[in-house]
Amino acid sequence: FDQRDGFIWYNGALVPWREAKLHVLSHGLHYASAVFEGERAYDGVIFKSREHSERFRRSAQILDFEIPYSVEELDAAKGATVKANGMTNCYVRPVAWRGSEMMAVAAQNSTINVAIAVWDWPSMFDVETKMKGIKLDIAEYRRPDPATAPSLAKAAGLYMICTISKHRAERRGYADALMFDWQGRVAECTGANIFFVKDGEIHTPIADCFLDGITRRTVIGLAKKRGLNVIERRIMPDELTGMEECFICGTGAEVTPVSEAGPYKFTPGAISRQLIDDYSKEVQP
Ligand code: PMP
Secondary structure, eight states: OOSSEEEETTTTEEEEGOOOOOOOTHHHHOOOOEOOOOOOEEEEEETHHHHHHHHHHHHHTTTOOOOSSOOOHHHHHHHHHHHHHTSSSSEEEEEEEOSSSSSSSSSSSSSSSEEEEEEEOOOOHHHHHHHOOOEEEOOOOOOOOTTSSSSSSGGGGHHHHHHHHHHHHHHHSEEHHHEBBBBOEEESSSSSSSEEEEEEEEEEOOSSSSOOOHHHHHHHHHHHHEEEEHHHHHHHHGGGGGOEEEEETTTEEEEEEEEEEETTOOOHOOOOOOOOHEEEETOOO
């Protein structure tokens, strides 16, 4: 990924992609004092850029550091990075981390570094392929108790169990893994939130120990606009037997139907299709 043409915004300036380097003694690498964002530009405009910039700053504050750029400055920097790379439809990755000035658990005086990269990430499939649904494994790891980890931050450290779970799922022939929470309830996937449909109503877990995705909130709004009842509640795995449709959503996944999750089977249907459609219209500038 590091050997590409193009530009990365690095602490206030656009630098050639290959030169955007950091020192091996970066605190962010050793102690996971790092936060990031994942966004998409559609036709040259980043969808909900401001919300992502706000979450980016909030994630850092939860990890006890302050991103040295305002929301407006971040929005401008992201826009400039998209433009400098000649992209219109792309993924946008801001990342912030503590630098290499201090190498111990305590690192109050380290520099806060910020970089923004953009790359091509086509939407996964066409709608017909999507409607076949993806298959989910059940992850071994659970989302941690919010008293154990900064669950609501998009913090690099929280992705360690996501990467392990995703790798295991792929090895076993699945597209992704469904993760339960610390109490064994349905939580989310390794990089996306999850929804279920039953009797024309939408059910989704309460986002209090995992990321309340910007796509999740968007989809809830779109469903309500369609007059659908959206119920945020605790969902136990054995309830999945009665669910008719299931889909995941996130910046990367957009809205993607699911055909199975471990032993549970679903049939992608009209509501998933409607929300795929509504979401694809919503993201257009
Ligand atoms: N959960 C996790 C673990 C994620 O990585 C993501 C993607 N950022 C999401 C949920 C969905 O968040 P969003 O809709 O803001 O992309």
